[in-house]
Amino acid sequence: MIQDSVDVSEDPHTQHDTLRAFLTDQLSSAELRSALESEPGYRPELHAQLASQLGLAGWTIPEEFGGLGKSQVEACAIHVELGRALYPGPFLPSSVAAGALLETGHREAGERWLPQLAAGTVVGTVAAADEAGYWAPGPDGVRANYGTGGWRLSGRRWYVVAAHAADILVVPAVTESGLAMFLAETGSPSLRTSRQLDLDLTRRISILTFEATPAVLLTKDAGPALARAEREFLIGTAAEAAGGIGWCLDASLAYIREQGQSERPAGSFEAVASFCVEMLADLENVSAAARYAAAATDVSAADAQKAAHAAALQAGECYRRAAEAAIGMVGDIGFTRERDAQLYYRRAWSAERLSGGPQAHRDALAAQLSQSGPASRARPVGSPVIVQSLCVTDGSGGPCRCAAFTG
Numbered sequence: 425m426i427q428d429s430v431d432v433s434e435d436p437h438t439q440h441d442t443l444r445a446f447l448t449d450q451l452s453s454a455e456l457r458s459a460l461e462s463e464p465g466y467r468p469e470l471h472a473q474l475a476s477q478l479g480l481a482g483w484t485i486p487e488e489f490g491g492l493g494k495s496q497v498e499a500c501a502i503h504v505e506l507g508r509a510l511y512p513g514p515f516l517p518s519s520v521a522a523g524a525l526l527e528t529g530h531r532e533a534g535e536r537w538l539p540q541l542a543a544g545t546v547v548g549t550v551a552a553a554d555e556a557g558y559w560a561p562g563p564d565g566v567r568a569n570y571g572t573g574g575w576r577l578s579g580r581r582w583y584v585v586a587a588h589a590a591d592i593l594v595v596p597a598v599t600e601s602g603l604a605m606f607l608a609e610t611g612s613p614s615l616r617t618s619r620q621l622d623l624d625l626t627r628r629i630s631i632l633t634f635e636a637t638p639a640v641l642l643t644k645d646a647g648p649a650l651a652r653a654e655r656e657f658l659i660g661t662a663a664e665a666a667g668g669i670g671w672c673l674d675a676s677l678a679y680i681r682e683q684g685q686s687e688r689p690a691g692s693f694e695a696v697a698s699f700c701v702e703m704l705a706d707l708e709n710v711s712a713a714a715r716y717a718a719a720a721t722d723v724s725a726a727d728a729q730k731a732a733h734a735a736a737l738q739a740g741e742c743y744r745r746a747a748e749a750a751i752g753m754v755g756d757i758g759f760t761r762e763r764d765a766q767l768y769y770r771r772a773w774s775a776e777r778l779s780g781g782p783q784a785h786r787d788a789l790a791a792q793l794s795q796s797g798p799a800s801r802a803r804p805v806g807s808p809v810i811v812q813s814l815c816v817t818d819g820s821g822g823p824c825r826c827a828a829f830t831g
Contacts, residue, residue, distance in 0.1 A: 509667070521548030529643065551587070569599075629774075665710055669710060706746055720732075751769055
């Protein structure tokens with residue numbers, strides 16, 4: 425049972441107040457926008473500080489490779505805070521690349537690159553998505569051929585996060601014997617990186633074109649490494665969504681505090697309070713789903729991949745709804761706050777499409793359910809049950825309006 429190995433009820437935020445305070449101090453709205461308009465789209469000095477002082481770059485990398493060896497549950501809490509701040513740096517793609525590299529078991533590549541990934545001196549990413557965003561081999565995938573000088577990759581991958589800043593790429597590619605996993609270094613003239621147009625202004629994604637690009641074979645069986653990369657990416661983006669929803673909730677509550685009841689039309693308080701209750705429900709449910717998927721991953725549970733897809737599917741819908749509601753409310757309390765809400769809305773729409781979008785998750789869940797028996801479809805023992813309430817007052821001294829829910 426998952427709860428025997430990982431305490432999914434522990435509040436992770438208490439362990440990461442330092443990170444939230446650091447990001448609040450170092451990444452104001454103005455500083456974020458300034459970073460987005462510069463190259464490489466984030467502040468490298470801030471990224472280096474987070475890597476060296478807080479160890480974020482090596483959070484889940486084993487200690488033998490210079491990391492901290494933390495669990496996915498602990499990493500989930502980190503991604504919540506990064507998502508809350510709309511952090512534009514490449515921690516998520518680097519951690520996913522490190523996980524995939526570890527899963528391949530390639531000792532030489534691991535000893536060379538993992539310590540640098542852990543130190544934050546090297547950026548990694550995974551190039552796995554097709555044109556529709558699915559992390560699966562297909563006719564438009566990358567092929568690998570072996571010849572004089574070693575392995576060469578040819579083909580194209582889309583939705584590659586932080587490829588413009590990456591030093592190494594972990595790439596699944598089709599060989600004569602099946603799907604294998606490779607590592608390629610950027611900077612080769614046979615590798616072209618082009619910016620992919622996207623709604624999200626806080627996270628750059630690219631299209632990569634491999635034209636006989638040199639690569640190192642990590643493993644002839646890419647299945648486990650690709651599954652791990654996708655799983656950790658989905659968990660990370662779901663956790664980021666929880667952080668984003670948290671910001672939307674705080675912005676909406678600020679609207680309630682800053683607008684007097686007399687300035688609002690009749691019935692508007694009830695509408696705003698209802699939105700806030702729904703946002704809190706979404707926040708708790710998305711947080712619980714992401715943490716359950718992380719806990720399932722930590723103990724190698726049979727339903728870990730299914731849990732990751734379910735968390736990502738739920739996170740995408742809830743994040744979009746929360747960001748849209750926040751935009752409708754915060755416009756009354758300042759232009760800057762409204763512009764910030766727009767950034768969260770863009771992130772919400774973009775994030776769920778980086779791995780195929782809602783339909784990809786539904787397809788994956790349907791495929792996994794069709795392979796499982798009826799017993800495995802029941803609610804897993806130890807999955808979190810959240811009971812939460814929200815009380816909002818209208819500032820008139822009257823009774824509060826409360827709502828409670830379970831998830």
